[in-house]
Amino acid sequence: MAAIRELSMMAKYPFLPEARGELAKYGITLESFSDPAYRRVVERAKRRILDAIEYGDDVNPSSISDDDFVELASFPLSVAMIAAIGDKRLARRFALATSSLVIKLLESENPEWRDEMVLRIARDFFGMDVRRDSRIVSGIAYDYSLGLKDYLRGALAFNKPEWKLVNRVVERGRVLVTAHELIRLLKDRVMEHILSLVEKAGKVGALPSPVEEAIREIKERMPTAIQLELTTVKSGPETWPPCMRTIADRLMAGENISHFANFAFAAFLSNIGFEPHEIIRFYANRPDFKERIAKYQVEHIAGLRGSRTKYMTPSCSTMKTNGLCIKDGALCGGIRNPLAYYRRATKKIGKIDKNKAEVGGERGEAGGEVIGDSGPNGDTPSDQQISGNPR
Ligand code: SF4
Structure with missing residues (x-):
């Protein structure tokens, strides 16, 4: 099939190679954007990113510029700006919004x-x-x-x-x-491609002042990332099995994970006593996070809606089938459900804490002062839990 030739089409689908080729004819470099003549391009690049922050998946094609050149040139500039900001969560949100825009435009052709x-x-x-x-x-x-x-x-x-x-x-x-x-x-292919473009843009050097100014404004409008203090959330994740810790890490990094992984993690947290509002916080960094929908789903899993049945945590064999088990269970000592790991680990911590309290008591010390000491087997509590086999 012949490459697309019309500027208006390249402007709508600027990630395609012919769009890059067309732009190359204008001889534009990043430095060019210091020229006030390109002010509209910088504005549109900024708007692309702000739309992603504000609307994500719900981005509206009405924000598209009526000037094809502005549309075409603003796309690579927005990618460079995302790379310069260097926030992975923003990059995913931008990729999601851009791919969403692409499919809406395709649907409307x-x-x-x-x-x-x-x-x-x-x-x-x-x-x-x-x-x-x-x-x-x-x-x-x-x-x-x-x-x-x-x-x-x-x-x-x-x-x-x-x-x-x-x-x-x-x-x-x-x-x-x-x-x-x-x-x-x-849509998912386009999203992956946009992320790869941001990655390829790598470290962006000095930027012209109008672009720096736009980036400053974007940073001010970026929501604060939810950085849960994993060591302070209730039933600390050191008591969670490797599969659930991995899902938690990926959610914190703003990665999109499979529906099943989302479900398994929410069911696990619900079964170890987390309230729905505490569970939802883990999902807030997802690029497509929508609080109302997340709340509904988590409440459903927790048995507060619908059939009022609380969902069980999926078994280890189901986790394996879904590619979520870590090292084929080698870290977990032959258990059948992730909850068994949690129960063993919390029990073990209870024993360790008790031992420490007793030692501290005999010495007349506060329990907190011996926290860095080795456990009964000569290893630290966290070593024991992270390397697995909690009994
Ligand atoms: S064995 Fe079970 S608990 Fe351990 S990582 Fe695999 S699925 Fe998770």
């Missing part, structure tokens, strides 16, 4: 253009195995067929039953999809 662009992005740019395949099966009008591998790579992340392979029309290793479904699958 007239069907002919949409088909052209969808194939250009899916097949030519991301190398997906996509073919046009227009037909109606069981009352559903399909537009494309997708190779099984590409289908599964995207669809496995979705929870809704209609994405499950058993509910799909599969013929000779190809899955039929509607245009809307293919565009949804593209």
